[in-house]
Amino acid sequence: MPITYTKSKHDAVLTLAGVSGDQYNRKALLRSWKARETKSHWGHGFPQTGYRMTEGGGDELGSMSFNQIQYHYRYSKKPIRVHKEKALNYFDPEDNLKGFIVHTAANAPGNTANDYGHTGAFYKVFAQGTARSHNDSDLKAYRHCSGSGTCTAVSAIKTQEDEYEQLARAIAEYNLNPGDKSWPIILKNKKLADCKSCEYSIDVRNSADKFNLPYRTYIWKGGTYPANLTDENGNSDPKAGTDWCFAYGENEWMEPFDVKEPGQPTRKAKFEDYKKKAKRDKNLKVSCI
Amino acid sequence: MIKINKKLLAICLCSFALQLWALEKSTLSNGFDDEESPIPFDTIYNHFEYTPYYLVEKSQDIYYGLSGGGQGIGYYDLKNKTEPIGWPLTSSSPCNASNDDCVEPWWVGRWSEQEFLEPEIKKRLNDYEITLPYELSYGDEVADAIGCLEHTPLRYGDIDADSDSELVLFLKNTLVVFSPTQEKVVFSTLFNYPDYITWQTLIDAEMYLDDPDANTPQYASLYEFKKDRNAIIGYRGYSKLYVQDFDNNQNVDLVLWRKLYQSRLQGDSLKGFEKLSDSYLHYKKVDGAYQLQTGTAPETVQGWLTANNLSWQKGFPSKSECDGQEGQLIPEMHDALLNDPDVLK
Numbered sequence: 001m002p003i004t005y006t007k008s009k010h011d012a013v014l015t016l017a018g019v020s021g022d023q024y025n026r027k028a029l030l031r032s033w034k035a036r037e038t039k040s041h042w043g044h045g046f047p048q049t050g051y052r053m054t055e056g057g058g059d060e061l062g063s064m065s066f067n068q069i070q071y072h073y074r075y076s077k078k079p080i081r082v083h084k085e086k087a088l089n090y091f092d093p094e095d096n097l098k099g100f101i102v103h104t105a106a107n108a109p110g111n112t113a114n115d116y117g118h119t120g121a122f123y124k125v126f127a128q129g130t131a132r133s134h135n136d137s138d139l140k141a142y143r144h145c146s147g148s149g150t151c152t153a154v155s156a157i158k159t160q161e162d163e164y165e166q167l168a169r170a171i172a173e174y175n176l177n178p179g180d181k182s183w184p185i186i187l188k189n190k191k192l193a194d195c196k197s198c199e200y201s202i203d204v205r206n207s208a209d210k211f212n213l214p215y216r217t218y219i220w221k222g223g224t225y226p227a228n229l230t231d232e233n234g235n236s237d238p239k240a241g242t243d244w245c246f247a248y249g250e251n252e253w254m255e256p257f258d259v260k261e262p263g264q265p266t267r268k269a270k271f272e273d274y275k276k277k278a279k280r281d282k283n284l285k286v287s288c289i
Numbered sequence: 290m291i292k293i294n295k296k297l298l299a300i301c302l303c304s305f306a307l308q309l310w311a312l313e314k315s316t317l318s319n320g321f322d323d324e325e326s327p328i329p330f331d332t333i334y335n336h337f338e339y340t341p342y343y344l345v346e347k348s349q350d351i352y353y354g355l356s357g358g359g360q361g362i363g364y365y366d367l368k369n370k371t372e373p374i375g376w377p378l379t380s381s382s383p384c385n386a387s388n389d390d391c392v393e394p395w396w397v398g399r400w401s402e403q404e405f406l407e408p409e410i411k412k413r414l415n416d417y418e419i420t421l422p423y424e425l426s427y428g429d430e431v432a433d434a435i436g437c438l439e440h441t442p443l444r445y446g447d448i449d450a451d452s453d454s455e456l457v458l459f460l461k462n463t464l465v466v467f468s469p470t471q472e473k474v475v476f477s478t479l480f481n482y483p484d485y486i487t488w489q490t491l492i493d494a495e496m497y498l499d500d501p502d503a504n505t506p507q508y509a510s511l512y513e514f515k516k517d518r519n520a521i522i523g524y525r526g527y528s529k530l531y532v533q534d535f536d537n538n539q540n541v542d543l544v545l546w547r548k549l550y551q552s553r554l555q556g557d558s559l560k561g562f563e564k565l566s567d568s569y570l571h572y573k574k575v576d577g578a579y580q581l582q583t584g585t586a587p588e589t590v591q592g593w594l595t596a597n598n599l600s601w602q603k604g605f606p607s608k609s610e611c612d613g614q615e616g617q618l619i620p621e622m623h624d625a626l627l628n629d630p631d632v633l634k
Binding site: 176267273 | 339358360361427
């Protein structure tokens with residue numbers, strides 16, 4: 001199989017997120033990933049039993065769950081090649097998990113070895129692809145914050161995606177292509193309703209009942225303080241003329257605040273709403289780095 | 290000696306003057322955002338801890354605001370600092386929870402059954418559960434706004450010379466006319482229906498399709514690719530609006546000329562699209578809101594346009610508002626790939 005998500009890459013992800021320990025090894029990540037899938041793979045039907053596999057979602061072209069690899073628009077005109085060629089039992093949960101790994105690492109169609117009719121998400125991101133550039137001068141920095149509110153130090157953003165962002169995009173890509181931008185720019189530009197695969201990726205990696213990595217928050221430039229800014233005593237404020245920033249990242253994207261507006265139903269906040277709110281609330285402004 | 294009826298002449302001149310530019314950007318008050326003019330936004334925030342996305346001035350210290358969701362209008366009296374009044378742009382479903390058999394119509398989330406869409410589009414919306422609710426473009430979508438009209442999504446002025454001003458909104462691909470007097474949407478049309486991408490896009494996305502042959506479309510449906518990764522034929526459609534007293538009853542009519550196209554097949558010698566339909570629709574204001582006049586024959590409406598020398602390019606919208614392209618024809622609506630001589634004149 002092609003080499004894709006190596007231990008060194010995984011260790012880099014953990015370092016960036018500020019965590020360590022066995023509970024964060026790659027095996028745990030795989031378990032968390034499949035935990036996301038399991039609820040739709042097992043236990044449906046009547047009578048309900050944890051031993052029943054979900055097969056099909058209405059038809060054999062758009063099949064769901066363990067049958068999902070039969071979805072020919074996504075997994076080739078000759079589906080299940082992985083299981084046949086690797087001699088894996090499609091109906092054995094352990095073998096099916098191995099099939100998932102082979103699929104995810106499969107290289108591009110047309111290669112002599114490991115051609116399973118599609119390019120695996122991890123192959124695309126970690127073997128074939130390169131880190132994407134952010135190309136957004138407002139993106140300044142990032143930090144990671146746990147559910148309890150403990151945060152890592154703020155670090156300056158790199159020009160291109162780091163390993164954490166590549167993993168985020170790779171898991172989203174497995175679910176459905178989230179677009180052609182870098183991970184933070186995807187989050188900036190797409191609402192939750194428009195990027196189900198973003199929700200999928202964040203849930204797998206960051207939810208407390210899954211892999212439980214601390215969420216990444218990005219620090220964005222929101223504007224510039226007026227040149228004549230004064231403090232409460234009327235003296236010139238040292239922030240005058242400098243940039244102010246605000247925080248918006250994975251947790252904000254997943255759990256946005258409610259926006260109540262005249263004339264329309266309450267809606268979920270977007271990137272712009274966080275910026276607008278910070279513009280007029282000094283408590284929401286953060287240092288750009 | 291010919292006697293000229295001055296009143297009639299005035300009406301004729303007025304009607305003539307109304308056409309085309311009644312909806313042009315230069316004839317309306319244009320809205321602005323927080324970056325362009327922050328002071329009224331500051332005032333609204335200080336009193337209500339909320340800011341709309343766009344404002345347009347009605348009179349001194351009185352503004353209309355467009356919400357960030359693009360589904361509501363607010364009325365802001367910054368003189369008296371009264372609580373904002375809100376009006377929904379969208380209609381609600383006629384179905385209720387007790388009626389299981391009620392099928393939600395396609396226009397829920399938009400104007401009403403008065404809006405016209407071609408049967409092919411309505412069938413697609415129904416078959417694939419695609420919705421086209423009013424909403425502002427967001428993120429990447431903003432760059433796709435045809436003619437950059439949506440870059441100024443809120444405008445205000447009297448578009449039909451009845452001394453009662455309306456709000457004109459551009460929400461993604463839909464033109465919406467909202468009457469503050471009526472407190473409701475009085476007209477709406479999907480002026481751009483860009484449901485197409487090249488077939489090659491599907492192949493590049495590793496959708497494993499049968500090898501293309503002569504019967505494979507040149508363009509696929511964008512909406513179904515994005516929603517379900519399905520491969521079905523692409524459509525594109527446009528509409529043009531004409532504002533004038535066409536039936537000479539001294540009241541302004543709205544005429545809508547719509548065109549729908551379908552992708553040509555790869556075996557076709559012509560590249561691009563073929564026309565499925567021209568639709569000619571007549572709207573008249575009844576009790577303050579425009580109503581589709583089903584009794585006006587399409588041939589009659591077409592005849593009005595011909596008699597008044599109103600070509601496709603003379604309808605609204607036609608001119609781009611994009612930086613550096615102001616005043617030029619909006620390329621998509623006048624594209625040679627449509628293989629339709631109408632759009633070239």
